[in-house]
Amino acid sequence: MKNLMVRRSLIGTVLTLLILGSGYALMEKLGSRVPEVRQMSFQESKKAVRVTPVEYKTRELALSSMGRVIPERATDLMAEVQGEMLPGDVPLKPGQRFGEGQVLFRIDDREAKLALYAQKSDFMTTLAGILPDLKLDYPEAYPAWQAYFESLQVDTPLPPLPEITQPAEKVFLSSRNILSQFYTLRSNEERLTKYVVKAPFSGSILEVLQDLSSIVSPGTRVARISRSARMELEVPIAREDLDFLPRGTQVDVYSEDGNQRWTGQVTRIGAAMDPATQSINVYVSFQPGRTPVFEGQYLRMQVPGSRLRDVMEIPRNAIVNRNDLYVVNDSNRLRIARGRIEKV
Structure with a gap:
């Protein structure tokens, strides 16, 4: 029994020494290995950009803005006497056109x-x-x-x-x-x-507030009419652009599709600024002629501005930080340069 225990102890000791020796030899082998360095190649990345050659020339600034058509002259028709309303020379209906001097309605004067x-x-x-x-x-x-x-x-x-x-x-x-x-x-x-109400000008009826056969009293609003011979375009203009539009300036008025054109004149400039848009209304008077123009219709006003010499027009997406812009130098490299940039 004693010999068996001694033999087992001897076998355990030998196995332990073998394991330690094998681990040490493996560690030495791995430690002496030199790691392989992989060589990486770098390729320069190139991007294509669209460029415009620098070309300075004289440019004429044209101020353009959309506006809304309003009647140059709109009048409220009011009864000045009392009585029953009777028909005139034209139907008293919204949209009805009439000529100067035509009877719009009568009041019973018997x-x-x-x-x-x-x-x-x-x-x-x-x-x-x-x-x-x-x-x-x-x-x-x-x-x-x-x-x-x-x-x-x-x-x-x-x-x-x-x-x-x-x-x-x-x-x-x-x-x-x-x-x-x-x-x-x-x-x-x-x-x-005053029992006969005649049209003070040629135009159209905008609104009717009283029906025929109704009884009206002095001060009763009967209808609202507008002059069709001349119209006005109410155009919001930024404060810094008002210098281009003094009173009396000749301007061009275009339809939204650009197919119709009229000549107008700045007649009034508003005295108050719109707090929402920070703009001031400018009023342009023009004569539609045979081309129908309606109240509330949007038209475009354009007026030639001043001439700028030795300038170049650039797109807004080429501007960085308000005063810097992208340029391509002689070595075809893109860089940022500073220039004098004006918003037009």
Whole structure:
């Protein structure tokens, strides 16, 4: 039993020494190996870019901006007398075109006419009552007043009074209310003309607020009309560009597709800046002519600006940091250079 234990111990010791020796030999072999260095090759990368040759020339700046068409003259039609609305020469409908002087609508004036006729009749009665006194006291003025009386008609406009040459004659006429009645009649005749509403210009109806056969009172808005002979283009312009657009500047107005062109003139410049866009409205007056132009339509305004000499136009994507730009030098290498750049 004792010999068996000694043999096992001897075998374990021998195996341990063999393992340690093998590990040491393997470590020496691996440590003496020189690692192989792989040689890497580098190839220069090249990119193709689009370039434009530098060419300085004289360039004319053209200021261009879109604007909205508005009527140059828009008028609200309001009733100045009371009565029933009656039709005129053209239909009172939005979009209806009319000519200057055409009757847009009427107001029933039968009652007003009859009242005026009654006042004229009273005036003729008063005048007839003073003719005998005029013949006696002012014989030199009597023929003129007699002829005036005979010319009066209740359904015709009141003619002017005869010339009053003597102060005493004027006092006599005033004391009999001749002058007061005359001017009251002239006022009522003028008021009677307000029952017929005529177009002050050629244009079109933008909006109708009252229907025919309705009863209107003084101050009632009936319709809104605009002048079609001339229109205005409301164009927002940046503050720094206003120097190119003084009042009276001739400009070109184009349709959005560029097929139509009109000549316009700057008539007004706004006095307030739009806080949202930081722009100021400029108003251009132009005459559409036979080409129809509608309120709210967008058109483009263009005006020639100043001339810049020895300049070159470059695309915005070639600009870096506002004042730098990409250039290609003589060795075909791309680099960044600084230049004087102006936004146009």
